[in-house]
Amino acid sequence: MALRTTPEVSGMGHSMKRKEDPRFIRGKGTYVDDVVLPGMLYLDIVRSPHAHARIVKIDSTKALAVPGVLAVITGQDLAKYNLHWMPTLMSDTQMVLPVEKVMYQAQEVAAVLATSRYAAADGAAVVEVEYDPLPVVIDPRKALEPGAPVLRTDKKDKKDNHIWHWEWGDRAATDRAFTEAAVTIKEDIYLPRIHVASIETCGCVASFDKINGQLTVWMTTQAPHAIRTVFALVAGHVGLAEDRIRIISPDIGGGFGGKVPVYPGYVIAVAASVLTGKPVKWIEDRMENLQADSFARDYHITAELAASKDGTLTALRIKTLADHGYTDAAANPSKFPAGLFHVCTGSYDLKAAHVEVDGAYTNKPPGGIAYRCSFRVTEAVHTIERMVDLMAHQLKVDPAEFRMKNFVKPEQFPYKSALGWEYDSGNYGGALQKAMDMIDYAGLRREQIEKRAQGQLMGIGISSFTEIVGAGPSKHFDILGLKMFDSCEIRVHPTGKAIARFGTKSQGQGHETTYAQILAEELGIPAKDIKVEEGDTDTAPYGLGTYASRSTPVAGAAAAIAARKVLTKARKIAAHLLEVAEEDLDWEPGKFSVKGSPDKSKTIQDCAFAAYTNHPQGMEAGLEAVSYYDPPNLTYPFGSYICVVDLDSGTGEVKIRRFVAIDDCGNIINPMIVQGQVHGGLTMGLAPALFEEISYDENGNVQGGSFIDYLLPTAVETPKWETGHTITPSPHHPIGAKGIGESATVGAPAAIANAVVDALWHLGVRHIDIPITPAKVWKLLRAHGVTE
Ligand code: CDP
Numbered sequence: 001m002a003l004r005t006t007p008e009v010s011g012m013g014h015s016m017k018r019k020e021d022p023r024f025i026r027g028k029g030t031y032v033d034d035v036v037l038p039g040m041l042y043l044d045i046v047r048s049p050h051a052h053a054r055i056v057k058i059d060s061t062k063a064l065a066v067p068g069v070l071a072v073i074t075g076q077d078l079a080k081y082n083l084h085w086m087p088t089l090m091s092d093t094q095m096v097l098p099v100e101k102v103m104y105q106a107q108e109v110a111a112v113l114a115t116s117r118y119a120a121a122d123g124a125a126v127v128e129v130e131y132d133p134l135p136v137v138i139d140p141r142k143a144l145e146p147g148a149p150v151l152r153t154d155k156k157d158k159k160d161n162h163i164w165h166w167e168w169g170d171r172a173a174t175d176r177a178f179t180e181a182a183v184t185i186k187e188d189i190y191l192p193r194i195h196v197a198s199i200e201t202c203g204c205v206a207s208f209d210k211i212n213g214q215l216t217v218w219m220t221t222q223a224p225h226a227i228r229t230v231f232a233l234v235a236g237h238v239g240l241a242e243d244r245i246r247i248i249s250p251d252i253g254g255g256f257g258g259k260v261p262v263y264p265g266y267v268i269a270v271a272a273s274v275l276t277g278k279p280v281k282w283i284e285d286r287m288e289n290l291q292a293d294s295f296a297r298d299y300h301i302t303a304e305l306a307a308s309k310d311g312t313l314t315a316l317r318i319k320t321l322a323d324h325g326y327t328d329a330a331a332n333p334s335k336f337p338a339g340l341f342h343v344c345t346g347s348y349d350l351k352a353a354h355v356e357v358d359g360a361y362t363n364k365p366p367g368g369i370a371y372r373c374s375f376r377v378t379e380a381v382h383t384i385e386r387m388v389d390l391m392a393h394q395l396k397v398d399p400a401e402f403r404m405k406n407f408v409k410p411e412q413f414p415y416k417s418a419l420g421w422e423y424d425s426g427n428y429g430g431a432l433q434k435a436m437d438m439i440d441y442a443g444l445r446r447e448q449i450e451k452r453a454q455g456q457l458m459g460i461g462i463s464s465f466t467e468i469v470g471a472g473p474s475k476h477f478d479i480l481g482l483k484m485f486d487s488c489e490i491r492v493h494p495t496g497k498a499i500a501r502f503g504t505k506s507q508g509q510g511h512e513t514t515y516a517q518i519l520a521e522e523l524g525i526p527a528k529d530i531k532v533e534e535g536d537t538d539t540a541p542y543g544l545g546t547y548a549s550r551s552t553p554v555a556g557a558a559a560a561i562a563a564r565k566v567l568t569k570a571r572k573i574a575a576h577l578l579e580v581a582e583e584d585l586d587w588e589p590g591k592f593s594v595k596g597s598p599d600k601s602k603t604i605q606d607c608a609f610a611a612y613t614n615h616p617q618g619m620e621a622g623l624e625a626v627s628y629y630d631p632p633n634l635t636y637p638f639g640s641y642i643c644v645v646d647l648d649s650g651t652g653e654v655k656i657r658r659f660v661a662i663d664d665c666g667n668i669i670n671p672m673i674v675q676g677q678v679h680g681g682l683t684m685g686l687a688p689a690l691f692e693e694i695s696y697d698e699n700g701n702v703q704g705g706s707f708i709d710y711l712l713p714t715a716v717e718t719p720k721w722e723t724g725h726t727i728t729p730s731p732h733h734p735i736g737a738k739g740i741g742e743s744a745t746v747g748a749p750a751a752i753a754n755a756v757v758d759a760l761w762h763l764g765v766r767h768i769d770i771p772i773t774p775a776k777v778w779k780l781l782r783a784h785g786v787t788e
Contacts (some may be wrong), residue, residue, distance in 0.1 A: 001667050001727060004521060005589050010528070011521030012735065015672035019528070020512045029251040035205045035218045037279040041070065043269050044120035045282075046110040046127045047292065048102040051138070051363040051700020052151070053131035055098060058110055062126040068119025070276075072127055073111040073268060075099035083271055085154075086234050088329035089261060089479055090337065092163070093154070094366060096264045096271075101134065103151065103326035104365050105700050106291035108264045113272050113280065136700040137161065140300065140323040140360035151326060151361045163328050163359030168342045169419050174354035177315035181306035185390050190769045191297040191379050193323075193364070193694040194687075195290050195704075196371050197712060198507075200253025202293060203283035204266050206273040213239065215274065216246045219266055222255040222505055223545025224248070226482055228537045230262060231270070238274070249535035255507035256684070257369040257547050260331040261294050291705040294331070294367030295694060298323040299379045305387040311395050313406045315352040316345055316418075318383060322359045322368065330368030331547065332375050333477040333484065339368075339375025340468050342419040346384035347428045347466045347638060348406045353418040363700045372684055372745040374469045374548040381465040385750035386767065389462070393761050398445070399754070400436055403464050404429055414731075421468060423636045427664070427728050432464050432640035434726060435662040439642045452762065457647035457786075459759025463751035464640040469739035470553025474630045479544065485630040486550065487541035488558035490519065490566055492623040494612040496605030497529045500562075503543010504555040505535045509677065509741055511551060514669045515559050518735060522563035523570075524590025524604050541626055549637075549739030552669065553730075558629035560734040565625035570607040573623075576616040577602050635730045635738035639663040641751040647759050649786050652778030654690055654756055656719040661748075665740035666729045675723055678744045682721045685748025687713050689770050760784075 005011030023029050060072035075097035078084040088094045097108055112123035135149045142148055143161040152158045178184055204219035221227045224247040232242035252259065269282040284293070300321040306314045322338060324330065332339045338357035345353050370376070392402035407428040408415045415423040436442075444460050451458045474483035487503040500519055504511065511534060516527035534540055543555060567587070574592035575582045578600055585592045593601035602610075611623035644658040661678055668674050691711035694704040704710040729736030749770055756772050757765060763784040768776060781787045 005524065009520050009524055009526045009590060011517055011589060012667065012669050014517065014670065016513055016517060016527055016670060018510045018513045018673065019516065020510065031200055031251050031253055032203045032205060032218050032220050033283050035250065037205065037207055040205070040279040040281055041113055041115060041272070041276065042117045042120045043265070043272060043280055043282040044112050044117070044124040045108050045265060045288065046112065046124045046129065047288070048105060048107045048109050050102060050131050050133055051105045051136045052101070052103060052134040054101045054134060055109070056130040056132050059128040062128065063112055063123040066119055066123045066126065068115040069112055069123035070115065071113040072123070073097065073113065073272060078271060081238055083235070083267065086262065086267060088327055088366065089331050090328045091334070091480070092328040094327045094329055096267045104363050105702055106288065106365065111268045136363045136698070138362055138364065138696050138698060138700055140321050140362050143360045143362050151363065161361040163324060163361060164337050165358050166337045167354065167356040169354035170352055171354045173352040174315050174317050177352040178304065178306045178317060181314055182309040183307045183395065184304060185387065185394055186302065186304045187387065187390060187767050189301040189303060189383055189386060189767065191299045191301065191382060193295045193298040194371060194692045195295055195694055195710065196256035196258035197290065197710065198254030198256060198258060201284040201286060201289040202259060202263055202265065204269050205279055205281045206270040207279035208273040208277060210277040213244050215240055215244060215270065216248065217270060218248045218250055220252055220259045221247065221249050222259045222507060222547050224505060224535055224537050225503055225542045226479060226544055227262060229482065230480065247537045249505045252505065252507040255547065256372045257296065257331060258293055259507065260369060260547050261329055263293060287706050290710055291702050292365050294329060294369040295365060296367065296369050296371030297379060301379070301383050303383050303387050305391050307391055307395070311397055311402060311405060313348050313350055313391070316350055316384070318344060318355040320357040322357055323362050323364065324359050324368050325364035325366040326361055327366040328359055328368065329366035331370060333471055333479060334481070335476060336375065339370065341376040341380050343377055343421055343466065343468045344380035344384050345417050345419055346381060347408060347464050348384065348388065349408045349412065350418045355419065364696060370548050372681065372742045374467060374471065374742060377468060378746045381746050382750045385463045385465060386753060389754045389757070390766065399462050400432060400441060403432060403462065422633060423466065424633055424730050424732055425728050426466065426636060426638050427726060428464055428638060431638060431662045431664055431726050434724060435640040435642045435660050438722065438724060439658060439660040441642065444644060457649055457759045459645045459755040459757070461643045461751045461753065461755025461758055462640065463747045463754065465638060465747035465750070467637040467743050467746055468634050469549035469637060469742070470631050470635045471548055471550050472634055473632060482544060484544045485628050486543040486554035486558055487626065487628045488555060488562045489541045489626040490562045490624055492566060492608045494609050496525060496608040498525055499531045499533065500559065501533045501540040502555050503541055504546040504551045506546060509551065510670070510673045514673060515556065517669050518556055518559040519563050521589065522560055523567060541628070549741040552737050552739050553635045553733060554629055554631055556737055557631060557734045558627040561629055562625045562627035565627065566623055569623060570604060572619065573607040573610050573615055574602045577606065577610055632732050635666065635733055637663065637665045637738040637740060637743050639743055639747050641747050643751040643755040645755040645759055647756065647777060649781055652774040652776070652781055654772055654777065656752065658722065659719050660722045661744060662724045662726060663740065663743050664726045664728050665743065666733065666738040667727060667736040668725070669737060674740050677740050678723050679721050681742060681744025682748050683713060683718050684745040686718060686752065689749040689752035689772060691771050693771050
């Protein structure tokens with residue numbers, strides 16, 4: 001993309017250094033735990049050691065005797081205000097604190113309020129809870145068997161653990177395509193529970209001013225406005241109307257979808273502050289964060305793919321069991337209980353597809369959040385990319401060649417998928433070819449043949465994914481009825497500097513820089529002169545927040561539209577100042593000049609000053625605008641990743657030798673930030689591919705509840721990422737941009753899994769579920785006689 005602005009202005013395409021970084025790298029950010037208010041109290045939470053148990057008694061005597069402990073809050077206390085249950089974002093119900101029974105290990109049971117964090121923790125340690133254990137249901141397949149203990153006894157008339165059934169696509173056409181297919185393959189794929197494990201855990205400071213009836217909550221939320229509305233809906237009956245609630249999302253140390261839900265700790269802190277009139281701080285510790293906050297994935301998938309004799313893919317059929325824990329607290333748009341899983345036809349031109357998903361309750365924490373992914377897109381991408389690879393191997397066709405043959409072709413865009421999505425633009429073959437050239441694909445395949453002859457295990461894996469981001473067109477997308485638009489409000493000050501506020505909330509993505517760059521591109525005001533603010537519901541325009549890579553597709557578009565409104569007014573002012581008609585003006589970023597007389601010009605700064613000092617008669621003063629942008633479609637970023645692995649045939653260790661990632665997010669706002677997003681995203685894709693999993697034993701004890709056994713990749717395990725891009729602008733987005741935040745996390749695991757299976761295919765290995773641990777590989781090597 002040709003640059004339209006100078007480095008001084010730093011519009012789109014400039015690798016401007018991040019405006020927020022000076023405060024972050026000097027330790028001067030303000031995170032929730034940095035908020036300290038006079039007289040602040042502290043909350044700590046008592047959690048259940050059982051996965052399913054009736055609460056017989058809670059004895060607070062010893063806790064209340066701890067110096068500094070002021071109160072022990074139980075479900076019974078909250079029940080007096082009808083605050084012991086709350087709605088989830090998927091219109092299910094979730095306990096704030098239990099009255100009758102606990103449903104998973106580490107569930108909140110009671111909360112201790114004290115004058116210091118230490119006193120609260122000491123108090124929590126001695127709250128005595130008597131439990132009566134109940135049968136535990138961990139496996140969602142068993143949960144749906146007849147005779148399984150019914151978990152949601154709170155729901156009148158609920159006779160099983162089935163939450164919902166959802167299906168999409170043309171079943172009859174798909175079945176027909178399978179009957180007619182020359183080749184079909186079928187595979188069970190499990191995507192285990194994982195956790196976002198952000199650097200900053202969740203927390204809040206709730207401060208209720210009894211005199212003014214005003215509640216202010218600083219909290220780790222990715223969606224402050226939606227949270228304010230939810231609070232008002234839940235607590236309106238105790239006097240907390242929306243105009244009395246101010247949510248402030250200060251700096252956030254990573255969200256990745258995990259900071260979208262409302263956790264009980266937030267609600268308890270708010271209730272405690274409202275009751276005491278004192279500020280109350282609640283900050284989770286690392287183990288609480290891992291064990292009780294929303295998980296991601298946990299999809300048991302059975303996929304089938306059909307092809308004709310010449311290797312043309314024809315149909316896809318998927319059945320999935322979604323383990324939601326004890327309540328469906330997924331953060332999906334209301335209409336889509338399985339998120340956007342039905343983008344599972346991926347980058348391929350399939351004639352028919354059908355997908356079915358059933359949700360099940362188990363004795364595990366709730367969730368189903370979009371871990372750095374647009375509502376189950378990672379699950380969809382992993383499935384189709386594994387299946388396509390499997391089919392290519394089955395047909396003995398090179399996986400790259402097979403993809404090239406079956407891709408949706410550039411001339412087919414806008415492309416309507418078999419499952420109804422309208423892909424806006426793409427050039428899948430272009431991205432794969434670039435990745436193949438960069439990595440020398442042909443050379444690697446030759447090397448693989450030589451290595452195999454010497455008994456060495458080398459694999460090459462491809463993932464050519466299509467993403468779907470920018471929720472969303474409000475005709476399809478809402479959360480709890482709130483339409484999924486987003487917003488930008490700009491105010492240009494008399495001296496030509498500006499402030500812009502947004503309904504989104506950065507958690508490290510660099511919005512303060514990139515939004516300013518979009519405005520700089522449109523207005524010619526230097527990005528450094530534009531202050532960007534997000535996260536305060538008292539000042540920012542209403543928006544649905546940041547997750548699912550929606551900021552650029554939605555709020556980024558709002559920025560461009562609001563800027564264009566400002567420019568329309570600035571043009572009138574310039575015409576007035578230059579005493580010509582508006583049509584006689586030329587615009588280049590930052591300056592209007594008279595057509596044919598370029599020396600007669602007015603800068604955007606001149607226009608801003610005149611907007612307050614010398615605006616035309618009849619025109620309102622000021623230079624500002626707001627846009628609430630409802631996108632006409634989603635954007636469809638894509639990419640092709642190629643991974644080369646060498647397996648240690650003695651230990652089963654997977655060593656990533658090379659990883660090339662070509663991404664296409666349309667027009668790029670800041671290349672350096674995009675590269676950073678891809679690097680981080682790839683590392684978060686590597687994590688579940690090789691390391692991360694939260695599993696449970698049959699009694700519901702969490703395995704993976706601390707960083708001792710929940711393995712995050714460090715710099716040591718992370719390979720050198722080799723990145724590049726192609727640019728296919730979105731035709732409907734005002735600046736042609738698509739999202740990038742999550743592409744790499746979505747696309748990377750399949751490339752790694754495909755590479756490992758590729759290394760082992762000749763031995764008869766067809767599939768390995770992620771995480772592909774050394775132990776799993778070693779067992780396979782032993783089973784196939786490679787090692788003893
Ligand atoms: O919603 P979220 O910010 O997580 O995701 P995003 O919209 O994909 O943006 C992630 C970061 O990459 C933001 O700072 C964007 O402005 C930047 N970006 C960019 O520079 N160019 C693009 N085409 C897309 C995103």
